[in-house]
Amino acid sequence: MKKIRLKFPFLFIPLVFLWLHIGSAAARPPIDVNPDERLEKSVVKITVVAQLPDYALPWNPGNIMSSVGTGFIISGNRILTNAHIASNARFIAVEKEGDSGKYEARVKFIAHDCDLSILEILDASFFDTLVPLDFGNVPSLDSTVSVVGYPIGGDKLSVTRGVVSRIDYQVYSHSSADSHLAIQIDAAINPGNSGGPVLQGRLVVGVAFQGYTANIAQNVGYMIPTPVIRRFLTDIKDGAYDRYVDLGIYTFPLLNQAHRRALGLKAGDYGVVVSHVITAGSAEGILRIGDVLLSIDGLPVFSDGSVEMDGRRVDLVEVVERKFKGDRVRLKILRNGRESVVTIPLNLPWPYLMLSRLHDVRPRFVVFGGMVFQPLSSGFLDTIRTNDTNLLYHYNLFLDKEIYIQRPEVIVISKVLPDPINTYLRDCIHSIVHQINGKKIRTLEDVRAAFQAPVDYHIIRLAGNSRPVVLENALVADARVRILKGYHVLSEYYLGDSIVPEEWLSR
Numbered sequence: 001m002k003k004i005r006l007k008f009p010f011l012f013i014p015l016v017f018l019w020l021h022i023g024s025a026a027a028r029p030p031i032d033v034n035p036d037e038r039l040e041k042s043v044v045k046i047t048v049v050a051q052l053p054d055y056a057l058p059w060n061p062g063n064i065m066s067s068v069g070t071g072f073i074i075s076g077n078r079i080l081t082n083a084h085i086a087s088n089a090r091f092i093a094v095e096k097e098g099d100s101g102k103y104e105a106r107v108k109f110i111a112h113d114c115d116l117s118i119l120e121i122l123d124a125s126f127f128d129t130l131v132p133l134d135f136g137n138v139p140s141l142d143s144t145v146s147v148v149g150y151p152i153g154g155d156k157l158s159v160t161r162g163v164v165s166r167i168d169y170q171v172y173s174h175s176s177a178d179s180h181l182a183i184q185i186d187a188a189i190n191p192g193n194s195g196g197p198v199l200q201g202r203l204v205v206g207v208a209f210q211g212y213t214a215n216i217a218q219n220v221g222y223m224i225p226t227p228v229i230r231r232f233l234t235d236i237k238d239g240a241y242d243r244y245v246d247l248g249i250y251t252f253p254l255l256n257q258a259h260r261r262a263l264g265l266k267a268g269d270y271g272v273v274v275s276h277v278i279t280a281g282s283a284e285g286i287l288r289i290g291d292v293l294l295s296i297d298g299l300p301v302f303s304d305g306s307v308e309m310d311g312r313r314v315d316l317v318e319v320v321e322r323k324f325k326g327d328r329v330r331l332k333i334l335r336n337g338r339e340s341v342v343t344i345p346l347n348l349p350w351p352y353l354m355l356s357r358l359h360d361v362r363p364r365f366v367v368f369g370g371m372v373f374q375p376l377s378s379g380f381l382d383t384i385r386t387n388d389t390n391l392l393y394h395y396n397l398f399l400d401k402e403i404y405i406q407r408p409e410v411i412v413i414s415k416v417l418p419d420p421i422n423t424y425l426r427d428c429i430h431s432i433v434h435q436i437n438g439k440k441i442r443t444l445e446d447v448r449a450a451f452q453a454p455v456d457y458h459i460i461r462l463a464g465n466s467r468p469v470v471l472e473n474a475l476v477a478d479a480r481v482r483i484l485k486g487y488h489v490l491s492e493y494y495l496g497d498s499i500v501p502e503e504w505l506s507r
Contacts, residue, residue, distance in 0.1 A: 040097035040157055041131045043072045043196060045150045046081055046119070047095070047102070050088040055383035058363035058374060058414075059490045064090070070149035070196030071119060072204070077127045079119040080229070081195030082209050083110050084174040086117040087359040094121060096130065097157060109236045112359050113244050115174040115209050115224060116232045135226050136203030139164050139183070147187055147208050147221065149196030162187025162221065169315060170222060173210050176378060177356035178244070180321065182222045189221030198223040227322070235324060242325035245346035248281015249274050251293065254303045263292055264337045270294060271334070272305045272316075279402050280504070281349040286342050292334040320346065351404040353499040354378070355395070361497040364444050368451045368492070369458075369476040370417040370483045371425065371469075373433065375444055376410035384414070388430050390464060408500040409443045413462075417487045421475045432463040443500060448493055 046069045054060040071081035071094070079094065086092065086107045093102040103126045110117040121127065139145055147160045162185035170182035185198070189211040198206035206223030235241055251272040254260055265271055274291040277283050294300070296319050299307040306313040320329060328345050357378045366373045374380055376395055386392075394403055394410045403410065411433040416425050433441045436450035437459055451458060458476070460469035483489065 038131060039148055039159075041129060042133045043070060043097075043148050043157055044079060044130075045069075045095040046071050046079075046085055046105070046195065047093045048085060048089050049091040051090050052088055053361070053363050053379060055363050055374070055377075055380045055414075058365040058372070058494065059367070062088075068150065068192050069194045070192060070208070072148075072195075072197045073127070073130045073132045074233075075132050077121070077124065078108070079105065079121070080207065081117055081119060082174070082207065083112050083115045083117045083359070084209070085195045086110055086119065087112070087174075092119060094119065094126070096126070098129075109232075109241050110360065111232050111235070111241050111243070113172070113175050113178045113356070114180055114228050114232055115172050116207065116229065118236065133197055133199075133204050134202070135229065136200055136205045138167065138225050138227065139200055139205045141165070141167065143200065145185055145187075145205060145223075146199045147185070147189065147193055147196060147223075148199060149193040149208060151190035151192040153190075160187045160190075160193075162219075165220075167225070169317070174359075175356045177352055180228050180244075181225050181318070183225050185221050185223065186219055187221050188219045189223075193221075204229075231322065231324075243348050245320065245323050245325055245327065246281065246349055246352075247283050247320055247329065247344065247346065248278035248349040249283050249287055250276040251305060253305055254292070260303075263334065265292065265334070269303050270300055271303055272301055276400070278349050278351075278399065279405060280351050282344050282347050286344050287331075287333070288335065290335070293331055294334055294339065295332040297330050349399070350499055350501055350504070351399050351402075351408075354398050354404070354409075357382075358497075358499075362494055364494055364497060365414070366444060366447045366451070366493040366495075367417075367484075367489055368447075369471045369479070370419045370422045370487075371413055371428075371471075372415045372417070373411055373444065373447045374414040376412050376432075380412070380414065384430070386430055390432060391430060394432065407442055408504060409498075411441050411444060411447055417483055417489075419479055419483050419486075421471065421479045425469060428462060428465075428469055431465060433460060434463045435459075435461040443498070443505065445495055445498075448495060 049066050051062045051064055054062045069081060069085035071079040074080050089107060092105040094105045095102055104122050105119045108118045108120040141164055143164050145162060145164060151158060164183055165186050166184035169179045172178045172180060183206055189208045193208045196208045197204045198208055206225050207229060208223050211221040252275050254271045254273060271292045271294055274287050274289055277287050277289060296307060296316055301307055301316055305316055307316045307319060309318060323329060323346050328343050330341060330343050332339060332341050354377055364375055376391065381395060398404055413428050413431050415429055416422055435441060436447060437453055437455055439450050441447055456473055458471045458473060
């Protein structure tokens with residue numbers, strides 16, 4: 001089965017082998033930059049102090065860390081770099097060759113789904129001696145490219161050369177749930193190289209962003225190609241980044257001739273079958289399971305799910321990849337033996353955000369009676385590292401089994417801060433909350449509202465557990481200050497940064 005976009009891949013592919021800002025030492029030694037190429041006037045070093053969210057203690061501001069990356073000047077006095085360089089930034093300093101100063105910068109735009117960001121410098125004079133780089137096209141296989149940046153091992157600009165070895169869709173590790181076009185090169189992308197330009201001649205053909213670690217694929221790096229970069233730059237022209245859109249369907253190929261005949265298709269290399277339509281997606285109510293996609297925006301769909309664009313075959317998701325919020329896509333379909341044309345306005349199926357690593361947001365939580373309630377999320381799972389099959393089921397199948405229809409947020413008891421009022425409740429840790437005081441819990445806001453009810457006893461029912469959790473309201477009130485002070489809980493709740501659209505809650 002194939003998804004219409006590779007935004008929602010299987011979540012337990014070995015991402016441990018993909019790194020962002022971490023890598024193996026390059027086999028090829030850095031090559032000193034030729035001053036005639038004037039790269040020192042276009043490529044900059046970026047130092048970021050970031051504060052990472054703390055899902056273990058969600059009321060805490062988070063740990064402080066420092067990292068170094070690369071960026072480069074593009075038109076409009078802008079610096080292009082990776083989103084993972086600028087994520088959660090509290091302070092950004094930029095340095096240029098031949099200048100001992102450090103210039104303060106801030107994030108202007110950031111796209112976590114395609115790992116790109118734009119920085120702006122507060123001191124406009126910074127750009128007086130700098131030259132913007134121009135963009136080229138997708139390089140051909142077996143052509144040579146140069147990775148420019150500030151990798152570990154020195155403070156000066158360096159260049160590593162490699163050969164383009166693959167052009168394909170890859171998971172972008174920064175979000176872990178988005179896949180876009182990526183170009184593989186046989187040169188390691190080392191710490192510090194991230195965000196730097198990949199050049200052919202004087203033209204940028206990509207942005208270095210991730211690589212493999214361990215020994216399974218030495219000297220392999222990836223760059224974000226110019227179609228993805230240009231889409232990002234086009235998206236932000238209106239002053240905001242709107243993320244990628246999606247059809248929200250899964251398909252499977254039509255290679256079996258008996259199946260083709262059963263559907264009423266003639267012999268040939270065309271058509272794929274819709275196998276699932278996401279309720280929260282664009283195609284809900286327009287496409288149906290069993291529809292055959294014959295063409296997309298006038299391009300014939302081959303039976304392996306590809307279309308021909310720019311003289312080569314690419315996955316049909318590339319047609320949607322080039323669309324923006326508010327755009328439409330035109331599909332010719334075969335349904336019950338009859339051909340028809342439908343037009344679908346594109347949006348973002350919001351439930352996929354629960355599967356994505358979120359950045360620049362605070363963890364959501366509620367503390368009550370020493371119990372900590374949090375929504376299930378990628379960041380939460382990365383922190384607790386659980387093997388609980390119930391949690392993993394709800395996470396992995398949140399989108400595919402449409403768990404979000406009943407539970408837009410899967411609320412979990414993440415921990416219990418021990419106190420006499422919650423004795424014997426530690427076995428409830430990592431349980432999913434089903435009801436509180438008879439009200440079904442669909443979001444974290446429901447948890448907060450339920451505990452504000454004027455009742456003598458709060459009764460919490462857990463999914464898959466017949467034994468309720470009972471808290472006496474008067475005792476909880478008496479213990480409130482004791483628990484908050486004893487465990488240095490800075491806040492009892494944070495309800496901001498929800499991924500669930502308001503209109504979905506009214507369904």
